[in-house]
Amino acid sequence: xxxELGNYKGTSVIVLSGEIxxxxxPKLREKLLHLVKxxxxxxxxxxxxxxxxxxxxxxxxxxxxxxxxxYEGKLQLVSIPDRVMNIFNFSKLDKVFEMYGSVEDALGE
Amino acid sequence: MIDNHKISDDCRExxxxxxxxxxxxxxxxxxxxxxxxDLETLIEVSSIISSTLDFTKLVAIFMEKAKTVMxxxxxxxxxxxxxxxxLEFEYAVSMERDxxxxxxxxxxxxxxEGIAGWVAENLETVIVxxxxxxxxxxxxxxxxxxxxxxxxxxxxxxGRSGLIGVAEILNPRDRKSFCEYDADLFHALCRQISSAFExxxxxxxxxxxxxxxxxxxxxxxLQKSFLPDSSVFKRGGLSVSAINIPADKVSGxxxxxxxxxxxxxGIFIGDVSGKGISAAMYMAKIISDFRYKxxxxxxxxxxxxxxxxxxxxxxxxMFLTAVYLIADxxxxxxxxxxxxxxxxxLISGGQVRVLEGHGGPPLGILRYDYSYDEETLYPGDRLILxxxxxxDAKNKAGVRLGFDNIIAFVGTLKEDGPILxxxxxxxxxxxSGAEQVDDITLVELCRDV
Numbered sequence: 001x002x003x004e005l006g007n008y009k010g011t012s013v014i015v016l017s018g019e020i021x022x023x024x025x026p027k028l029r030e031k032l033l034h035l036v037k038x039x040x041x042x043x044x045x046x047x048x049x050x051x052x053x054x055x056x057x058x059x060x061x062x063x064x065x066x067x068x069x070x071y072e073g074k075l076q077l078v079s080i081p082d083r084v085m086n087i088f089n090f091s092k093l094d095k096v097f098e099m100y101g102s103v104e105d106a107l108g109e
Numbered sequence: 110m111i112d113n114h115k116i117s118d119d120c121r122e123x124x125x126x127x128x129x130x131x132x133x134x135x136x137x138x139x140x141x142x143x144x145x146x147d148l149e150t151l152i153e154v155s156s157i158i159s160s161t162l163d164f165t166k167l168v169a170i171f172m173e174k175a176k177t178v179m180x181x182x183x184x185x186x187x188x189x190x191x192x193x194x195x196l197e198f199e200y201a202v203s204m205e206r207d208x209x210x211x212x213x214x215x216x217x218x219x220x221x222e223g224i225a226g227w228v229a230e231n232l233e234t235v236i237v238x239x240x241x242x243x244x245x246x247x248x249x250x251x252x253x254x255x256x257x258x259x260x261x262x263x264x265x266x267x268g269r270s271g272l273i274g275v276a277e278i279l280n281p282r283d284r285k286s287f288c289e290y291d292a293d294l295f296h297a298l299c300r301q302i303s304s305a306f307e308x309x310x311x312x313x314x315x316x317x318x319x320x321x322x323x324x325x326x327x328x329x330x331l332q333k334s335f336l337p338d339s340s341v342f343k344r345g346g347l348s349v350s351a352i353n354i355p356a357d358k359v360s361g362x363x364x365x366x367x368x369x370x371x372x373x374x375g376i377f378i379g380d381v382s383g384k385g386i387s388a389a390m391y392m393a394k395i396i397s398d399f400r401y402k403x404x405x406x407x408x409x410x411x412x413x414x415x416x417x418x419x420x421x422x423x424x425x426x427m428f429l430t431a432v433y434l435i436a437d438x439x440x441x442x443x444x445x446x447x448x449x450x451x452x453x454x455l456i457s458g459g460q461v462r463v464l465e466g467h468g469g470p471p472l473g474i475l476r477y478d479y480s481y482d483e484e485t486l487y488p489g490d491r492l493i494l495x496x497x498x499x500x501d502a503k504n505k506a507g508v509r510l511g512f513d514n515i516i517a518f519v520g521t522l523k524e525d526g527p528i529l530x531x532x533x534x535x536x537x538x539x540x541s542g543a544e545q546v547d548d549i550t551l552v553e554l555c556r557d558v
Contacts, residue, residue, distance in 0.1 A: 022383055029425075052509075054501070054547070055382035055430075062382075062474050063426025090497075090512075091430055091449040095470040095477070 001050075003031055008103050012040050017049030020057030028057070032064040041073035044106050048079035053087055065097065074098060076106040147294055150178045154298055158305035162312040168200045171302050175278060176202065179287075179295060182280035183256060187218065187225050189272045196225055196275060203256045203279070215253055223247030225275040228263040232272070234296050235263045238286040260286035264299040268307035276302075325358040325386075332359050332389050335396045342366040344374050345438030346488070346557045352529050354498075354549040361388025362496050362550035363396055363431075367403045372438050375403055378552050379431035380450065380496040382471075391427055395420070399433075409433045413446045413472070413479045420473030428473040432494055434481075434554075441486035441556045446479050448472045451500070451512065454493040454519055455484060456528075461520045491528070492554040493519065498547030499532070502540045510539050529553045 001024035004015040012035050020028060035043050043064070047053075065075045078100045080088065088094060100106040154174055161167050168186055176184040183203035187196040195217040201207070220230040227245045228235050240246045240258045251258050258279050266273040276299050281287055342349040351364045361381035369375050377399055381388040395416070402415045413433050420429060430450040436443050445453065447468030455462045466482040486492060500512040518535050522528050529551050536549065 022385075055380065055428075055497075056384070059382040059426040059428060061426070062428055066426065066474070090451055092447075092468055092470045093449065096474050 001025075001027065003027060005031065008044070009107070011042060011044055011103075011107065013044045013046060013103060015046040015049070019052040019054075020050060020060070021052070021054045022056035025056045025060045029060045029063065032060065033067070036064050036067045036073070039071045039073060041068065041071070042076050042106065043068070043073065044076045044078055044103055046079050046103065047077055047084055048081060050081065050084050053084055058087075058091065058093065061097065076100060078103050078106050147178065150174065151297060151301070154301055158302060162309050164306065164309040164313055167302075167305060167309050171298075171305075172200050172202065172276070175276070175295065175298050178298070179262075179278045179291060180282045181278045182282055183254075183258075184279065185250075185277045186274060187229075187277075188274040189229060190217075193217070195219055196229055199274065201254070203254050216249060218247065223250075224261065224263050225277060228265050228275045229272055232265045232267060234265070234292055235261075236287050236289060236292045237261045237263075262287045262292045262295050264292075264296050266299055266303045266306065268303050270307070273303055273306055328386060328389060329355075329358040332393065335393055336364065337366050342374070344368065345372065346441070347374055347436055347438050347486075347554060348557070349374065349376060349552065349554050350527055350529055351552045352533055352550065354533070354545070356498065356545045356548050357385055359386060359389035360548040360550075361385075361392055362498065362548040363392050363399075364494075364550055364552050365396060365399060367400065369403055369407050369435060373407070374436045374438055374554075375409070375433065376436065376494065376552060376554060377403070377431065377433045378450070378494040378496065378550060379429050380498075380548070380550070382426070382428050382430075384548065387424075387427070391423065391429075395429055403433075407435070408481075409435045409444050409446045410479045410481045413448055413469075414477075417448065417472040417477060417479070421476070423473040428471040430471045430497075432468075434492075434494075436486065436554060441488070441490070443484040443486055443492070444481040445484060446481045448479060451495060451497055454495075454516065455486075455490065456493070456519060456522075457487060457490040459520075459523060461516050463516065486554065486556040488556050489558045490556050493528070493532075494552040494554070496548060496550040498545075498549040499536060499551060501547050502536050502549070503543050503546055504540050505543045507543075510536065514539075527553055527555070 001016060001018040001020050006013040006015055014031060016028065061075065068075055076098045079102055080099055154171065157170050158167060172184050172186055185201040186199045188199045190197050197217045218226045220226050224235055224237060224245050237243050238260055240261060260281060261277055261279045263275055263277045265275055278295055336353060340351045349366055353360060353362055353364060361384050363377065363379040365377040367375040379395065381391045381395065398416055398419050402412045406412050431448045432445065432450045432453060434443050434445040445464065445466060447466050449468065449471030452466065453464045455464055464484060469477045469479045500510050500515050502510045522531060532551060
């Protein structure tokens with residue numbers, strides 16, 4: 001998994017690629033929690049280049065999602081490829097995370 | 110090897126060839142005697158290092174020996190920490206006082222910092238005749254040790270896997286400064302000890318790994334005790350069987366059978382996020398919570414609601430996907446609650462139906478009012494509950510089996526008998542030669558014909 005940290009018009013955007021699993025998710029956790037610590041909101045995660053996510057990867061998002069609630073922060077997942085969306089749908093995670101087609105959609109542009 | 114040509118003024122040997130008689134000067138004799146003693150020490154050190162694999166003991170014996178043979182006031186050993194990329198004091202004795210503890214807590218050196226850091230970076234032995242004139246010298250250690258370094262020899266310890274650390278010997282007692290002969294002798298001693306240190310470290314790590322392996326074995330046995338005593342359960346016209354295959358010694362998957370009231374069978378299957386010990390420990394908490402709640406309440410949606418509430422403060426985002434269903438042993442009526450879990454497969458009249466239902470999110474993430482879907486299991490029907498390890502199984506090419514292939518395979522099974530073992534064979538054939546990446550759990554509920 002590769003992590004690129006970006007910024008779109010002042011909003012933090014994390015661009016991920018590859019597989020997010022129990023071996024790679026600690027790296028993602030570190031980046032996300034760094035932003036959470038700074039009470040960043042929204043935090044946008046671009047999943048367009050992600051090929052697979054397992055439950056450890058999802059738990060990483062869940063942890064940030066829960067922590068962000070304390071300051072009413074928003075975690076937004078964008079550009080989710082079908083294969084990853086299938087995993088999210090299977091797990092009914094559409095009831096948990098905010099999901100958008102693109103960064104622009106997430107920002108309401 | 111000790112190089113005879115490198116003996117400096119302080120250690121000079123004097124020989125005489127002028128007389129046909131073998132006339133040997135006293136200093137030369139003394140020098141020879143010293144070399145013999147040094148060689149004896151090298152042999153002794155060699156035997157010492159093969160006598161123990163206890164790293165701490167080995168360090169202490171070796172450094173004391175080195176200090177004695179070099180007739181030095183102080184000695185120290187710094188080990189290279191590969192994680193922090195720093196040199197840390199493992200052993201330090203000055204003027205018969207052990208200062209290791211003090212130095213360990215207060216000082217660590219970056220590569221290139223101080224004489225030891227320079228030696229570690231350049232992997233070269235250094236003789237410092239006058240420390241006060243050497244810019245590389247780091248005064249912080251002297252200050253803490255209340256010591257004044259005048260001269261020193263620092264040798265890099267290098268093993269098969271690279272830098273191990275740096276050994277230093279400080280202030281000769283009988284001379285002003287160390288000479289090249291001293292450096293060669295200390296280097297010869299250190300070369301012997303480097304591989305011994307590496308072996309002792311390897312042995313210590315092996316012991317640790319063995320301990321972890323034993324702990325995992327115990328955890329595995331303990332965890333199995335949380336699962337139902339028998340993987341087969343029969344009540345009235347219903348029979349249930351289950352298979353759990355952990356990817357590691359322990360599993361984050363759960364299944365359980367309960368009897369909430371007479372004439373009802375409760376079946377629970379779950380998958381804790383992550384794998385290994387953390388998932389297994391969380392699984393142990395969940396199974397006891399579930400058993401307690403399933404006994405108190407008959408409605409499966411209420412049980413799942415309460416279970417969810419109890420898991421909302423789970424550590425590090427851990428969650429559980431689960432299905433809890435209650436089956437009537439007489440009528441085959443099912444009440445199924447799904448919490449972010451892969452759908453069940455209903456096999457009826459040779460057709461496979463995926464029970465998508467309108468389940469809720471996984472447990473432990475947010476408050477949610479779960480509700481149940483109703484189905485009926487008719488005589489001869491069967492229901493398969495599974496965890497994602499079943500369809501996430503990878504083959505040697507790294508391709509995942511996929512949920513659709515599971516449905517297709519189940520559709521080909523026309524026989525009446527239990528199908529779990531056939532499913533496991535199918536998964537094993539697919540992933541033959543590849544590592545099992547996730548825990549696999551399957552539960553089959555059949556209604557007698």
